[in-house]
Amino acid sequence: MPVIEDLGAVISNEGICRMSLRRVLVVVVSGLLAAVFAVSATGAAQAQSFLDALPNAQTTTAGPVSVEGGLTVSNPGNQSARVGVGASVRITATGGTAPYTFTASGLPPGFVISSNSSHAVVSGVASQAGTFAVTVNVRDSASPQNTGSTTFTYIITGGPSPCGDLIDNGGFEYGTSPWGWTSTVLGNISGQKPRTGSQYAWLDGYGEVHTDTLTQTIRIPAGCKRTLNYYLYIESAETTTTAQNDTLTVTANGTTIATFSNLNKAPGYALRTADLSAFAGQTVTLTWTGTENASLPTSFVIDDVSTS
Ligand SMILES: [Ca+2]
Ligand SMILES: [Ca+2]
Structure with a gap:
């Protein structure tokens, strides 16, 4: 019977195979044909009784793959x-x-x-x-x-998603690790205010040629499209409305993802965001670099850095 030979090739688990085209129930044990019954309520009951009577009870459990009509x-x-x-x-x-x-x-x-x-x-x-x-x-x-x-x-x-907040100590409240920074950027520095807590990062504000940096290196899991969030306050003594004399550049592995200058000065912290989706699956060093010219100080004050 070629039909049964075909079945023997595809069935590796014990159980009942319903062959609606042939109108029979085929009972297979250890891959071998054991019995054939008619497709009907009576036939199904007979097939089940046959299986129940087998010495190994587990043969009454159909395998994970069911087969009908060769499907x-x-x-x-x-x-x-x-x-x-x-x-x-x-x-x-x-x-x-x-x-x-x-x-x-x-x-x-x-x-x-x-x-x-x-x-x-x-x-x-x-x-x-x-x-x-x-x-x-x-x-x-x-x-x-x-x-x-x-x-x-x-x-x-469950548990925290690997795509969650990848920034550590984003509010600067837990010491300085793992941030990298130039001298006097981090802490509770007299002269500016934190957005939350008591610590923040303050780049520049000297009114002389000066560069400050703030960095953190994060690992973005593959498939995680992240957005960088941070609050930035820009205070400046510059009065020009056209010249970018003092600048803040934000980079990810050297690629510029945001730029600001004295022209963006405004009262209070403002939420800034940058798309990091292109860096999924990479280790990324985020760097804020503040650069001042020789006069009129501009301060770039940062707090509450996160990814989402
Ligand atoms: Ca803070
Ligand atoms: Ca300046």
């Missing part, structure tokens, strides 16, 4: 992902009659199944930690229709 569904194995981080896995159907229709149940919150005629993708950004038993069902285009399914476990782990 098989790939099993991707158990999956894992983190809350807040995108993940995806592909499920493929073979045999039967394409195109196929896929549905899923038991997906982790935040995940969906999408499919084309030959395969499906379970993907999303998990919103909840836990262990989720996922079942993917597939129907083919035969008449009568064949169905198959596969099950796997999705383990979602």
Whole structure:
């Protein structure tokens, strides 16, 4: 019987194979044909009794891959992902009659199944930690229709996302580590005010030729599109409305991501942001460089640095 030979090639797990085209239930044990019953309520009960009577009880459990009419569904194995981080896995159907229709149940919150005629993708950004038993069902285009399914476990782990705030000590309240800075930039310096807490970074403000720097090196995980946030207060004695005599340049690994000057002076701290998405997967040194000319001081005051 060529049909059964075909089945023997695709079944590696014990269980019941429903062959709707042939109208029989085939019981396979250890990959070998063990019994055949009619497709009916009576036949199914007989098949179950047959399996229950086998000495090894586990043979009554169907395997992770079901087969009907030669339709098989790939099993991707158990999956894992983190809350807040995108993940995806592909499920493929073979045999039967394409195109196929896929549905899923038991997906982790935040995940969906999408499919084309030959395969499906379970993907999303998990919103909840836990262990989720996922079942993917597939129907083919035969008449009568064949169905198959596969099950796997999705383990979602919580905790802080690796895409969270990558800046350490962004408010400068916990000493100076891991910041790099030129002399007298960091601390509770008389003459300016912190935005929060008691510490901040103060670049320049001398009214003479002078350069101050502030740096921190961060590691941006692959796939994490981050934005750099910081609060900047620019105070200047410069009165020109056209000349950038004193400047602040912000760089990421030497690439300029923001520039300011005495022309941007304004009362109070203002939130500034810069796109770091191009640096995903890299170790990035962020540098604020303040440069003054020979007269009329400009202060660049920074507090509450973060990434989001
Ligand atoms: Ca602070
Ligand atoms: Ca100046």
